[in-house]
Amino acid sequence: MAKKKQKSSQNKDKNQELKEQPVVVEDEAEAAAAAKQEKEDEEKEEEEERSFEDLGLDPRLIRALIKKNIDKPTPIQRVAIPLILEGKDVVARAKTGSGKTFAYLLPLLQKLFSDSPSKHNQAPTAFILAPTRELCQQVYAEVMSLIELCRVQLKVVQLTSSMSNSDLRTALAGPPDILVSTPACVHTCLSDGVLQQKAVQDSLSIIVLDEADLLLSYGYEDDLKALTAHVPRRCQCLLMSATSSADVEKLKRLILHNPYILTLPEVGDLKDDIIPKNVQQFYISCTARDKLVHILALLKLELVQKKVLIFTNAIDTSYRLKLFFEQFGIKSAVLNAELPQNSRLHILEEFNAGLFDYLIATDDSQPQEKKKFDSGSNAEQKKARKHAKQKLDAEFGVVRGIDFKNVHTVLNFEMPQSAAGYVHRIGRTGRAYNTGASVSLVSPEENDMFEDIKSIIGESDNMDSNFIAPFPLLTKNAVEGLRYRAEDVARSVTKVAVRESRAQDLRNEILNSEKLKAHFQDNPRDLDLLKHDKVLSKKDPAPHLRDVPEYLLDPTTQEARKIVKLVRAAMGNNNTARRKGFKGKFRKSRDPLKTFSAEASRRPSKGGMRRRGPGCDASHKRKRKETVD
C-alpha cells in the first residue's frame, strides 16, 4: 500500500513535472524575450542620450545651438549629421517639424568652417535650393543666425528671381560660400552667365535640395535638369523631404550618386509621413453660414489655445474674417500670395515673434482662382490666367515647410481641397517639442472631402493617433448666445467692404514693402517698425462687442474656458517647460522630433531606423543598418 502510494505519488510528481515543463520552457522564452527587450531598451536609451558632441559636431556650433535652447539632437539629426560629416550623399525623409533643416545645416556649416574654400573659387561652395522664397528666406535666416552665434566669417547670399542681373552679379561677387535660392533662379543665373558654368563645376562641393518632395510639383524639373549638368561628380548631394513620392525618386536618380537613405517605416503612407502625432485633431459640423459664429465663439470665448493659424481657401474670405473679427476687438493679420514678398516675410517674422496671435492665411493652392481658368471662353481663360499670374507670386508657399513658431491651434475655416492639403496645414502646429490642436469647421458641402480626409489619414486604422474627434468644448448654448451679434456684424461686412479692405491692405503693404526693404538693409532684426495686424475696418468697433457678458456664458463654457486656461498655464512657454523637464501629456512616441523611426528594421530595438547605404536600392546586397530612437 505504501509502495502503491509512493508510486502514485511518483507518478503524480512526474505528471506534475510534465505538466510544468512547457511552463518552464515558456518562462525561459519569456525571460529571454525580456532580456532581449531590456537590452534593446538600454541600447535605445543610449542612442537617445547621444549628444551633439557625440555626433562630432564643432563646439562653436554646439554653443550656438545652446544659445538657441537646443541641447539634444533629434533622431533624424542623430543619424544624418555623422553621415553628412563623412561626406556621404544622403536622402533624408522625416515628417514635418522633425528638425531636418539643422540635420543638413549643421554638418554643412562645419564642413565650410574646416575646409576653407580655395581662393580661386569663382562660384559658391554650397547651394541650398528650396521651392519657395519664403523657405529660402527661412533657411537663410537660420544660416545667418548660426554663423553670427559661431562668430565665423562665412558669406551667405539669398538670390531671388525678382533681382536684376546687376544685383545678382553683386551678390555673387566674392564669391559667397553659401548660395540659398530656388532652382529657377539658379538656372537663370547660369543661362544668363551671371554664374559661370565652369566656375560652378570647379567650386561646388555640396548641394542641398530642401523640401525635395515639392520641388518638382513647383515646376522646377527643367531647372534642376539644367543645373545637374554642371554639378561635378565629387559634389556631395543631400535631399531632404517630408514625404516619399515618385518625385523624390525622380530627383534622387537625377542628382544623387549611391545615397544613404534615411527613411520612415511607412513611407508613401500619407498619415505617418506628415501628420505630427502630437496634434489633437477636432472638427465642428455646421452650415457654411454658421462658420462665422462658430469661429467667433472659439476665439472670443477662448476655447482654443493661442497662437492660432486660420486657413481659408480664398483671399476675400480672409479679409472678410479679418473685418468680422475687428468688430469684436480681435486683431489679426492676413497672409496671402497677393502681398509683396517683403511684407509676407515680415508678417511671418512678426507672427513668429509673437507680435500678434491670429494669422489668417490663404492656402496657396487656390481652387477658386483655378476655377476661373476652367470656365468661360478661351480668351477669358487666358486673361484670367495672365491676371492671376501677375497677381499671385508663383514662388509663394505658406502651407508647406514654413516654420511657424509656437502655433498651438490650426483652424480650418474652410476645408482644404485635398487630404494632402489637410495634413500639410495641420503640420504647421505640433512642431519641434510643442503640442498642438486643429479644429476644422466642416459644412455639409465639405462633408465628402472630410470623409476622404478621414479615410486617407487612416482614422479607422488607428484611432489613437489619427482620430478626428468632435470638438468637445463648444456648446450649442455658447454659439446661440453669440449668434445675434455675429449675424448682425456679418451683415455689415459686405462684399464692397471686403473688396475695399483688400485693396487698402495691398496699398499699405506695397508701401510697407518698400520701407521694409530699405529699413531691413540696415536693421535686419527690427520687427516693430510696421505692424501687420492694423485695423482695416472703416467703422469703429462697437464697445459692447469687445467683451462677452457673463450671462452669455453657460456653466459648461465657463468650465471649458477654465480647462483651456489651465492647459495653457501648464504648458507655459513649451520650450521653457521642456528645459525644466516638463514632459507634457503626450507620450514620447507621439512627438515628431523624438519619433523619427525608419523603415522596419531587423533591429527594431533602436526604433527601427534603417540607414541604407550606397547601392542598397538596387541590389540590397550591402544593407547597412543603423538604428536610432
Ligand SMILES: Nc1ncnc2c1ncn2[C@@H]1O[C@H](COP(=O)(O)OP(=O)(O)OP(=O)(O)O)[C@@H](O)[C@H]1O
Ligand atoms: N534638436 C532640436 N531640439 C529642439 N528643437 C529643434 C531641434 N532641431 C530643430 N528644432 C526646431 O524644430 C522646428 C522644426 O524644425 P525644421 O523646420 O527643421 O523641421 P522640418 O523637419 O524641416 O519640417 P518641415 O518638413 O515642415 O520643413 C524648428 O523651429 C527648429 O528650430
